[in-house]
Amino acid sequence: MTVASFHGSANQQELAEEIFRLMTTQGALFAVDAPIRQSLDNLAEYLAGKYQRDRNEIAAEIDAALTVNDQLFTRQESEQGVLFITSRQGAYVPRSTVDTHSFKKRLHDPENPLPVDDISVVVSTSRPAITTVEPVFISDYWQVQAGMSPVTPVLVEAMGHASTIAAVPVSPEVVAEAEPVVVEEIAATPEPVVATPEPVAVEPEPVVAEVVAAKPEPVAAAPESVKSSREAAGERSPLLNLPEGLTLDLSLPIEQILADQGERLEQILAHRLDQDALRRIVSFGRSYYPEASVTNLGKNDLRRIRDYILERNEPLLDTEIIADLYHHSPRQADYEGFRFSLNYRLHREKDFEFVGVEGARLWSTKGLPPIGGKRVKAAEMGQITSYLVEGFDNSLELQSAEAIRTSGSITRLLSFFEWEYGVLPFDASIAALVPTPMLPDQRSAVLRFESPQHYTTYLVEVRYPTGNRGGWLQGLEEFFRDHLVPGAMITISRGAEPNLFMISYEEAPEASDRLLTLDEKKNKFAFANLSYFCAVDADQVPSQSRYGRLKNLKSLPMGERRKSETVLEHVFEVMGEQVGSRSEPRYTLGLDDMLLAFNVLRPGSRSLLEHLLAHSDPFSSEADGRYLFTPAPREDEDTAEEVEDEEGNLQPTRRRFGRYSDDDE
Secondary structure (H helix, E strand, O other): OOHHHOOOOHHHHHHHHHHHHHHHHHOOOOOOOOOEEEEHHHHHHHHHHHHOOOHHHHHHHHHHHHHHOOOOOEEEEEOOEEEEEEEOOEOOOOOOOOOOOOHHHHHHOOOOOOOOOOHHHOOOOOOOOOOOOOOOOOOHHHHHHOOOOOOOHHHHHHHOOOOOHHHOOOOHHHHHHHHHHHHHHHHOOOOOOOOOOOOOOOOOOOHHHHHHHOOOOOOOOOOHHHHHHHHHHHOOOOEEEOOOOOEEEOOOOHHHHHHHHHHHHHHHHHHHHHOOOOOOEEEEOOEEEEHHHOOOOOHHHHHHHHHHHHHHOOOEEHHHHHHHHHOOOOOOOOHHHHHHHHHHHHHOOOOEEEOOEOOEOEEEEOOOOOOOOOOOOHHHHHHHHHHHOOOOOOOOOOOOHHHHHHHOEEEEEOOHHHHHHOEEEOOHHHHOOOOOOOOOOOOEEEEEEEEOOOOEEEEEEEEOOEOOEOOEEEOOHHHHHHHOOOOEEEEEEEOOOOOEEEEEEOEEEEEEEEEEEEEOOOOEEEEEEEEEEEOEOHHHOOEOOOOHHHHHOEOOOHHHHOOHHHHHHHHHHHHOEEOOOOOOOOEEEOHHHHHHHHHHHOOOOHHHHHHHHHHOOOEEEOOOOOEEEOOOOOOOOOOEEEEEOOOOOEEEEEEEOOEEEOOOO
16 A cells, blocks of 8 residues: 555554554455454554654544545444454455355255146156267267268378268368368369268258359369379388488388397387486386386385395395285286386385396395405405406307307316305306396396205305406305315306306316415415315316425415516416526426416416516516516515425525525525
């Protein structure tokens, strides 16, 4: 409200405006038409204290100012005194309680009451017939064919004849819009146009028929060129061109299309779904599902699943979790949907890790014991096996990857490092045998290895290569140490399930020998008497009778074993033959012995050693196929140590460059 909206003198207008502002502030949360009441005594007491004036004098001024502005304030007198009423929208108008539209009144007092002489019009036991029909949508094409709908230009061009068009009853407005197209098509038709024999009573006369009747000339036939173009336009091409540059021939069988372009189509589909900002379709692996239909799992569900996995003390299949915790059966209609929801929700939680493969979806959680122990850290093992991703993998020399996939098995030699720590490098031969990662961000998978010769089962963790880190398998230490020795031949083959594998070896009569072992308490290599019942490659068994110097190898920390050149130099100094002098030592060693000793300290391939020998300055080749190592000259350290020779006798040596030298003092 403005000052101009109020009446009276200037002082009365200002006073009325101030009081209206006070009262609307009081009812700021009221409805716009709700009454706001205030007594004259309260207003006078408030303003008298504010302006330091006489209460009775200012009360008289308030009464006069608000009475003059009766268009905004309503004055009421009661036992409590004088009240003024207003509202946020201005003058207060009381709401009317008169019911002008009563259903009760219309029910009992209709305008045209029924006669009471025939009670059947009021009460009847029979159900009246339904005379109305619910509308049903019918395609325009079929309406045109039945003569029930106007023809659009697209339908006219597709049909090719206008004999049915004239029989279509339409409204004048529709005909006015379609008249040019319909007349032109009628002129090109070879048949006469006939009007509708049964016009609909509720619609106007067919306007199209009148337009045709006004043409006295006979209808000419369409030229052959028009017919050919119309037929060409009506035929669909079997080729489908996708924006990604892929062309599909839809006339081919679906099996052939999927065989030729299935992988490419899957990539296009995944890319299209990833670009959807609303994420209406979500995925888990190669499965897709509407996000709105995904079952939600609360905190209690996640806690139950995690506790159950910890209770079983091993990763569990999604089917086991569903059957044991939710009692769902694969025969239920919503089973696959719930299974997708479970996998999708667990994959989004940080406490769970997917360790399954395609066809066997396993879930692990925090708190489970590590598979394979902690003797070798994952970061160190990834750097040790990095030679496999650097191009020094020759595991497919004897058997191709395709042959491994076809046969489903591989046979390999067990080195000392693999036997000691229960690991297998993830080389190309193993990669051709085990399943690939199911998820893009999956770093590991858990497989089950069974030994049919001993009826034992082992959980094996597969660490997939990532970037410049190599991969490996761990968890077979117990099987290797109980039944095998370094140099044994093992066979790994696929089982009946995607995550099941069989591990076996060729049995042989009992044999005993002093073989190389690692004393972890002293952190030193030593020879011990071992009996074994497996077939071995005699040249690769680290026995004392043939490789007595192996016990002089230093059990280097894993951090130093990552450096291939450092390990190779140490192998030369321990296993090599000294051909130099004390001041200028030189060592010579054959490639086979070098490879065996190198695999005692860390995994390595023949191609890796050949690369180091060919591209490192301290190494050179000799005419007899042996290699020569010439250490860089350095000052001798003062520390002297004793090592055992091949016969087990202690011989003094001087430690040189952090390694052992055969020269005595």
